[in-house]
Amino acid sequence: MLSHPRLSVCSGGVERTGRSSALSANTCFSSNPQERDLRCILFSIAMAHDGMDNGKVKVLNPHLASLQEDVLYHLGMSNTTHDLPEMFGDVKFVCVGGSMGRMKAFAEFLRGELGLPRDEESQRNLCEGTDRYAMYKVGPVLSINHGMGVPSMSILLHELFKLLYHAGSRNVLIIRIGTSGGIGLEPGTVVVSHAAVNYKFEALFEQPILGRLVSRPTQMDETLAQELLECSKQFAEDFPTILGDTLCTNDFYEGQGRLDGAICKYTAAEKLNYLKHAYAAGVRNIEMESSVFAAMSNECGLRAAVVCTTLLNRLEGDQISSSHAVLSDYQLRPQRIIAYYIKCKLRKTQCLKV
Amino acid sequence: MLSHPRLSVCSGGVERTGRSSALSANTCFSSNPQERDLRCILFSIAMAHDGMDNGKVKVLNPHLASLQEDVLYHLGMSNTTHDLPEMFGDVKFVCVGGSMGRMKAFAEFLRGELGLPRDEESQRNLCEGTDRYAMYKVGPVLSINHGMGVPSMSILLHELFKLLYHAGSRNVLIIRIGTSGGIGLEPGTVVVSHAAVNYKFEALFEQPILGRLVSRPTQMDETLAQELLECSKQFAEDFPTILGDTLCTNDFYEGQGRLDGAICKYTAAEKLNYLKHAYAAGVRNIEMESSVFAAMSNECGLRAAVVCTTLLNRLEGDQISSSHAVLSDYQLRPQRIIAYYIKCKLRKTQCLKV
Numbered sequence: 001m002l003s004h005p006r007l008s009v010c011s012g013g014v015e016r017t018g019r020s021s022a023l024s025a026n027t028c029f030s031s032n033p034q035e036r037d038l039r040c041i042l043f044s045i046a047m048a049h050d051g052m053d054n055g056k057v058k059v060l061n062p063h064l065a066s067l068q069e070d071v072l073y074h075l076g077m078s079n080t081t082h083d084l085p086e087m088f089g090d091v092k093f094v095c096v097g098g099s100m101g102r103m104k105a106f107a108e109f110l111r112g113e114l115g116l117p118r119d120e121e122s123q124r125n126l127c128e129g130t131d132r133y134a135m136y137k138v139g140p141v142l143s144i145n146h147g148m149g150v151p152s153m154s155i156l157l158h159e160l161f162k163l164l165y166h167a168g169s170r171n172v173l174i175i176r177i178g179t180s181g182g183i184g185l186e187p188g189t190v191v192v193s194h195a196a197v198n199y200k201f202e203a204l205f206e207q208p209i210l211g212r213l214v215s216r217p218t219q220m221d222e223t224l225a226q227e228l229l230e231c232s233k234q235f236a237e238d239f240p241t242i243l244g245d246t247l248c249t250n251d252f253y254e255g256q257g258r259l260d261g262a263i264c265k266y267t268a269a270e271k272l273n274y275l276k277h278a279y280a281a282g283v284r285n286i287e288m289e290s291s292v293f294a295a296m297s298n299e300c301g302l303r304a305a306v307v308c309t310t311l312l313n314r315l316e317g318d319q320i321s322s323s324h325a326v327l328s329d330y331q332l333r334p335q336r337i338i339a340y341y342i343k344c345k346l347r348k349t350q351c352l353k354v
Numbered sequence: 355m356l357s358h359p360r361l362s363v364c365s366g367g368v369e370r371t372g373r374s375s376a377l378s379a380n381t382c383f384s385s386n387p388q389e390r391d392l393r394c395i396l397f398s399i400a401m402a403h404d405g406m407d408n409g410k411v412k413v414l415n416p417h418l419a420s421l422q423e424d425v426l427y428h429l430g431m432s433n434t435t436h437d438l439p440e441m442f443g444d445v446k447f448v449c450v451g452g453s454m455g456r457m458k459a460f461a462e463f464l465r466g467e468l469g470l471p472r473d474e475e476s477q478r479n480l481c482e483g484t485d486r487y488a489m490y491k492v493g494p495v496l497s498i499n500h501g502m503g504v505p506s507m508s509i510l511l512h513e514l515f516k517l518l519y520h521a522g523s524r525n526v527l528i529i530r531i532g533t534s535g536g537i538g539l540e541p542g543t544v545v546v547s548h549a550a551v552n553y554k555f556e557a558l559f560e561q562p563i564l565g566r567l568v569s570r571p572t573q574m575d576e577t578l579a580q581e582l583l584e585c586s587k588q589f590a591e592d593f594p595t596i597l598g599d600t601l602c603t604n605d606f607y608e609g610q611g612r613l614d615g616a617i618c619k620y621t622a623a624e625k626l627n628y629l630k631h632a633y634a635a636g637v638r639n640i641e642m643e644s645s646v647f648a649a650m651s652n653e654c655g656l657r658a659a660v661v662c663t664t665l666l667n668r669l670e671g672d673q674i675s676s677s678h679a680v681l682s683d684y685q686l687r688p689q690r691i692i693a694y695y696i697k698c699k700l701r702k703t704q705c706l707k708v
């Protein structure tokens with residue numbers, strides 16, 4: 001595994017004290033005006049946050065202190081082979097989504113939206129020692145794929161939160177941008193999740209630990225959800241965005257009541273009945289990662305949001321058969337909202353009314 | 355999505371009747387002696403199987419018959435855009451494993467072991483329209499990655515079984531070759547699974563369907579497991595192989611009792627106690643996909659096996675910190691057994707005593 005040079009535009013301004021890092025006043029010195037502007041804004045945000053609280057990403061594991069080396073196996077890094085504070089100390093936003101290709105494209109899209117220069121480093125996969133995940137860094141933003149399903153998301157979050165902890169990152173927001181099936185919505189509608197719910201429509205994530213089931217809450221951060229809804233108004237003429245509960249399942253076919261899997265032992269009427277019950281309970285879309293994402297972010301004190309586009313209306317069908325061009329447009333919608341939100345936060349414009 | 359030409363060495367010998375296909379006598383004509391040999395053997399096997407029973411891969415879904423098109427969304431194929439009988443009608447073995455890179459490497463390794471020519475087609479990713487999965491075809495063998503965790507495996511199997519059904523494939527064996535944590539075993543020991551068990555050590559897979567939990571059995575095919583154990587004796591001087599139960603979890607850290615995740619609220623003693631209970635119940639390794647793999651293969655009538663190497667002994671630690679070279683050697687071990695098994699089956703040598 002290789003040690004990576006620092007990739008962020010804010011690289012000049014990181015002061016390290018042991019394993020913590022913070023942006024400092026010399027952050028603002030740079031020959032590139034865009035870069036300097038972004039650095040100064042980041043410095044202000046960091047200072048404002050630090051004034052309120054420490055804001056450091058938490059781990060809830062006393063055993064970590066006794067590890068001589070912490071190997072983040074599925075990320076292909078460790079805290080001794082990589083200078084994590086140098087590489088990630090300035091991270092303020094983490095965006096995650098299922099597909100490697102989509103998260104690489106998002107990093108590139110965001111780079112353009114933030115007006116940052118296109119360089120080799122921003123296009124480099126930081127998980128180059130493994131093919132389990134791919135990670136890109138654009139200024140203070142990480143863009144990472146999480147694969148499909150709760151277990152794949154869970155592995156990523158354990159190692160990502162440890163990475164941010166070792167890096168001393170502070171006041172980090174984490175946002176999942178993904179695809180989903182909608183319920184009772186026009187395809188292409190974007191859903192900002194209010195909570196991730198299980199198959200009984202409860203806002204809980206159940207996890208077996210040492211032979212016992214442990215339940216954790218899966219409410220999303222309300223303020224962040226409202227801010228994102230506010231941002232989505234910029235795109236109201238192009239597509240609708242709503243707030244709703246998100247059903248998180250462990251299977252795409254039987255688990256979501258589809259009629260088109262290799263196994264299906266229920267009728268179309270039974271399927272529709274379940275989906276209508278879901279709708280009545282407040283569910284507006286279905287995907288496969290939000291429950292553990294909410295539960296773990298809540299535990300570790302990261303503000304979290306899930307913003308998913310809907311590829312179809314499940315009350316009308318199961319197959320995703322729209323054209324490539326239509327699906328590409330749908331998939332871009334959450335990215336546009338999130339890029340706009342990050343831009344607003346970084347530029348401290350007054351576009352956020354909430 | 356593109357239509358793929360047939361890639362198999364057996365391409366000359368497929369007769370199509372509607373959507374079913376079978377190897378025929380002209381299978382045996384080829385200018386390449388190795389290819390001819392392999393074709394003739396495949397023809398004999400197919401005939402022998404067909405004499406006993408139909409052997410066709412089943413789907414358990416009456417709704418599929420009413421679909422005009424079946425889009426295998428995560429494989430980037432459909433039964434109208436791709437000639438599935440032509441592409442996959444001759445498949446006899448499907449090997450699945452977590453990582454894209456490893457399954458590409460396995461396809462290449464197998465090609466060498468089977469003495470097949472190295473051509474562009476055998477190195478081509480058949481899921482080229484998506485980055486969710488990667489699939490390679492080497493003669494009558496598919497090598498596909500399934501990602502990490504039960505949900506990712508489940509999506510693959512639904513679409514793979516439908517693919518094989520549409521292709522009219524017969525007498526297909528499916529084998530997962532993977533990595534795992536061992537319990538009470540020397541690292542590098544290979545475990546052939548007797549059954550996949552849940553966190554209570556029951557051989558069951560629980561799946562929520564339309565609001566209710568449905569349980570399915572997760573015993574592996576006993577004859578196949580014994581055949582693979584027999585094959586493993588070829589490598590007894592290099593590494594040990596044993597039969598044991600496999601604990602399938604939905605999480606790599608807390609779900610497997612690790613002390614090195616971002617969250618850990620139990621003691622080292624509590625962890626050890628759980629792992630020792632697992633050992634006493636017959637569990638010899640822990641991974642994250644075998645339960646749904648066994649349950650779905652059983653449902654659809656495919657004989658299935660799980661063969662995993664162990665990367666560490668979980669009674670002694672949690673971190674995977676062996677060198678890259680050591681881990682690479684460990685990961686190759688199940689591949690060597692499976693390649694030998696497939697070679698034996700295809701060449702009808704007398705190396706299998708069971």
